[in-house]
Amino acid sequence: MPLSKYRYIVVEGPIGVGKTSLAQRLADHAEVQPMLEKPQENPFLAKFYQDPVRYALPTQLFFLFQRVNEVRDMAQMDMFQSRTVSDYLFEKDALFARLTLSDDEYKLYQTIQQGLAAQAPVPDLVIYLQAPVYTLVERVRRRGNRYEKTIQDDYLARLAESYGEFFHHYDEAPLLVVNSENLNFVDNADDFNLLLERISKMRGQREYFNVGAQ
Numbered sequence: 001m002p003l004s005k006y007r008y009i010v011v012e013g014p015i016g017v018g019k020t021s022l023a024q025r026l027a028d029h030a031e032v033q034p035m036l037e038k039p040q041e042n043p044f045l046a047k048f049y050q051d052p053v054r055y056a057l058p059t060q061l062f063f064l065f066q067r068v069n070e071v072r073d074m075a076q077m078d079m080f081q082s083r084t085v086s087d088y089l090f091e092k093d094a095l096f097a098r099l100t101l102s103d104d105e106y107k108l109y110q111t112i113q114q115g116l117a118a119q120a121p122v123p124d125l126v127i128y129l130q131a132p133v134y135t136l137v138e139r140v141r142r143r144g145n146r147y148e149k150t151i152q153d154d155y156l157a158r159l160a161e162s163y164g165e166f167f168h169h170y171d172e173a174p175l176l177v178v179n180s181e182n183l184n185f186v187d188n189a190d191d192f193n194l195l196l197e198r199i200s201k202m203r204g205q206r207e208y209f210n211v212g213a214q
Contacts, residue, residue: 003029003196006122007083007124009085009126010173011023011126012127013131013163016138016156021185022129025186027085035070035085043062046147060109069121071090095163097109097113099158124174133157137156
């Protein structure tokens, strides 16, 4: 099994790229319980999309503490005796924070985040999903989550750019960069098997997987 050597896999990417769906699909394949984001538990998220200036900081801090608790619990359960697939990288919260917080708020956020970062284990594999902004916009609109209805296209564009910049420099774990525009890992078994094959052939610290339009 191509996933058997990986104890901790993270799927990442901007809003709408399909990271949660792929993480769930990988977890099902590996017969493990996924560790997924829980945006519905954040009481500030819907308010943030209505009034970003007022609610950005509590939104980010809630996510930060929520995620550090989860990854800390995972580490305490001895992740080396079990496997985990997650749809978020602990460090990714800083991308959202930089986009949404004022300079003073961001400095406060950084102080807190850096104090907690040591508790987050490093993944064995990170899968970074990319897609053009118009694809992200279409997918977000199609899934129709209530709290996402007010997301602006320019926010998705800036977020996608931030992700690209972050992963351009990322070297903490082996990284597979996947162009997901023409791939459907949930509904197309061939696409999913292609991904598994690509994972099984990884040899370097950074590799790419791209399939053109059919």
